[in-house]
Amino acid sequence: MSTALAEASVRRRTVNPFWYKLKKNPLALLGAGILAVILLLSLAAPLLSSYDPTKINIIERFAPPSAKHWFGTDEVGRDIFTRILYGARLSLGVGAAVVLTAGCIGTVIGAISGYVGGRVDQLIMRVMDMVLAFPSLVLAMAVAATLGPNLLNAMLAIAIVKIPVYVRLARAETLAVREKLFVQAAVTFGIPGWRIIGTHILPNVVSPVIIQVSLDIGDAVLAVATLGFLGLGAQPPTPEWGAMISVGWKYFLDYWWYPAFPGLFLFLASCGFNLIGDGVRDILDPKAAR
Amino acid sequence: MKQLIAKRLSLVVFVLFGVTLLTFLLSHVIPGDPAQMMVGQRANEETLREVRHQLGLDQPIWVQYFTYLKGLLAGDFGLSIRTQKPVIDDLLTFFPATFELVFFAFLLALIVGIPIGILSAVRKDTGWDHAGRIFSIAGVSTPVFWSGLVGILLCYKILGILPSGGRLDLNVAAPTKITGLYVLDSILTGNWAALKNSLWHLILPTIVLSYAQLAVISRQVRASMLEVLGQEYIRTALANGISGAVLLFRYALRNALIPTVTVVGLSFGSLLGGAVVTETIFGWPGMGKYVVDSIAFLDFPAIMGFTFIIAVGYVVINLLVDLTYYLLNPQIRQ
DSSP: OHHHHHHHHHHHHHSOHHHHHHHTOHHHHHHHHHHHHHHHHHHTHHHHOOSOTTOOOGGGTTOOSOSSSTTOBOTTOOBHHHHHHHHHHHHHHHHHHHHHHHHHHHHHHHHHHHHHOHHHHHHHHHHHHHHHTSOHHHHHHHHHHHHOSSHHHHHHHHHHHHHHHHHHHHHHHHHHHHTSHHHHHHHHTTOOHHHHIIIIIHHHHHHHHHHHHHHHHHHHHHHHHHHHHTTSSSOTTSOOHHHHHHHHTTSTTTOTHHHHHHHHHHHHHHHHHHHHHHHHHHHHOHHHHO | OHHHHHHHHHHHHHHHHHHHHHHHIIIIITTSOHHHHHHOTTOOHHHHHHHHHHHTTTSOHHHHHHHHHHHHHTTOOOBOTTTOSBHHHHHHHHHHHHHHHHHHHHHHHHHHHHHHHHHHHHTTTSHHHHHHHHHHHHHHHSOHHHHHHHHHIIIIIISOOSOSSSSSOTTSOOOOOSSSOHHHHHHHHTOHHHHHHHHHHHHHHHHHHHHHHHHHHHHHHHHHHHHHHTSHHHHHHHHTTOOHHIIIIIIIIHHHHHHHHHHHHHHHHHHHHHHHHHHHHHTOOSHHHHHHHHHHTTOHHHHHHHHHHHHHHHHHHHHHHHHHHHHHOHHHHO
16 A cells, blocks of 8 residues: 555656646636547547538528528538538647647747857847747738738738748747757867757757747737638638638628637637637736736 | 836837837838839839939938938838828828727727636636636637638628628718717717717727737736735735725735736737738728738838837837836836
8 A cells, every 4th residue: 555655756846847837727727628628529520420512402592590501501501510520620630730830930040040140140130029029910811811811821911921020939939049068068079060069059049939838829819810711721612710700790780690600619729729728828927826 | 116117118118229120120121122122123224223323222321211210200111102191191091990900909808808817817716717728728729810711701691780890881981080980989979870880890800919918917817816816915915804805905906017027018019910810800090901902012111100100109109008007006106
């Protein structure tokens, strides 16, 4: 008995304190729960609904929510519940992909900027200042309009707008890591700069970047949907939530369910990410948590 | 502090130069052939050559950039493909509506966001605090276009207490134009019917637009207040018998608001971005709706003119915020 207790106590002590604290945060757990439910629903879409998300059925157009169509149907009779489930894969996946892309590119640029320093650093940081001079949605809109209205370009536009945040973050971390003894030793041994960045700098700057990624995904999901709403993202008949609302809002005074349900899922998903992000911030930034 | 201000001003010059460079790249370099976009796919080679020459696209790229810069300095953003009018004239026409909406949303975000933040901090870990926190997370998670739709459905369709969009009812005459801001013009001309009606139309879009920023501001005020309330000078003040409103507003809030100023500046930029969506939902005849209508026509001069104006406004607001920050912060002032 006492051995079991001791083992349990050791196991408890060896649990990563970050995860331990996160699990103790009810709001973060709520966020994780919301996202888990949405993800499960989207993965189980073929089991939960027998409808095709893109198949047109004019006879049943604008059917209100009922036992047959839980969230009603759209202007060409497609089942909105089914489209939301399939759209979840796209909306959440796209949000995560955008932030991961911006995070990877921004971190590498930031590490190079911080490590190399001098004129290269000045040039990179001034270019980032240029991007930051625009309100993010306005610039994303201009870039997406320039590249052409489709989902891939919308993703690219949002990634471009988000890169400077990661560049600044990684640069600041690199400036601190650069002065550490192990980096100085590597320089003394004549290891080339690109290898020092790859093997010594990047692994040491990646933690704050991962935290920023967790804070940013909710925002990216909303941004992709907003561009979709403005007609600059996914194009119909793609079941992306923003694009669905973009078409649905024209009919919403008579058929409220059309834009209301995709919007509700968008809100819940964004809330889920933000609750997790808030939990992460609470743990890592004691000032904000107080 | 003078050195700091001089450095900040020189940065503004650089950033504005950067803004022109970026809008130039977006409008002249990336889209391929702007002449082709203007005349359409069916135009013959001769027409294309003519348009390219008229637009100066047959010049070296740096010449094109300086021509573009010269045009911008003269307020020439080109001709709108959709309206066939100079973009600057269109933007000037629609600017007052956007400014009026963003101003009221900004005011509401401050008036409601700051007290919520203070209340959350003072009543930490109570029901008030939890409610404030949930309110702010919901705020940053709500898509503006969705809250707009829900607002219209609830307040217009179901309750019938607020209008669904526009700046005025059709049967109400617009006030005589002085500034283009209906509320101000109505007051200046004593047109009380227009004042009442324009305020009535402002309520819903203002609430929808300000919600997310209100959440951001209240969150920042809460964090700053908690930090300040934990400091020693507050404990000293308490030990000296100072408490209640004097301690809260005179001693704590003044210092807590200093870091909030930066967030407020960023919020203003987000409001400008959010206005694009809000104006579309509420049929608000501002620059945001103008640019969304232009997107459908791929009207690049209009899109880039709007982007440039908004970026310049954002840079200026951030400059003012930073200068205010320097003035408010005694550590920098000294």
